[in-house]
Amino acid sequence: MNRLLIISTALAALLLSSCSGDQYRIHGRVASNDLEGVQIFLVPLGHETAEFVDSVHIHNHEFFFKGREHWMCELRLSKYERHKGQNLLVVTEPGDIYVTIGPDSSGGGTPQNDSLQVWKDLTIQRNKVFGPLYDAGMKEQADSVHEAYKERTRAMGLSLGEGSILGEFLLGLYPVSE
DSSP: OHHHHHHHHHHHHHHHHHHHTTOEEEEEEESOTTOTTOEEEEEETTOOSTTTOEEEEOBTTEEEEEESOOOEEEEEEOTTTGGGSOOEEEEOOSEEEEEEESTTOEEESSHHHHHHHHHHHHHHHHHHHHHHHHHTTOHHHHHHHHHHHHHHHHHHHHHHOTTSHHHHHHHHHSOTTO
16 A cells, blocks of 8 residues: 555656646746736747737736747737836746846846846847947947857857757847858
């Protein structure tokens, strides 16, 4: 009898662990105090139809998504509230993903989302340097900054691999053959 109990307990534990193994869980927070009850959307890029879009309402500055489809997605506030938080790219890969939606939204917690945040920070740095150079008529220097950014994006995409969601996304922005 004890042996049967041990075997059934082990099987139940194995089933539970295998069921959640490929599941993503997005634990979200919002910075704005006036987003209570506002709807936030998880929109898979390239699949923006209602059939694929998920949404939840923000409660106590928090929201939560979970699922098994693995995509490059964008978190968006409802269209009337978008000025209160920056949209955020997120990879719905297995594991716990932690995001904050605010003036400078951020995310991480899984390998591809940690890398995505590094790339976002790199993009912000590029924009801070590129814009003023371009506006000052320093086209050659601005182009040089942009080329370095493109090469870094490609290198990140290649290091992640074409089989990864983020790798394919980055390589799609600036293909290696370009």
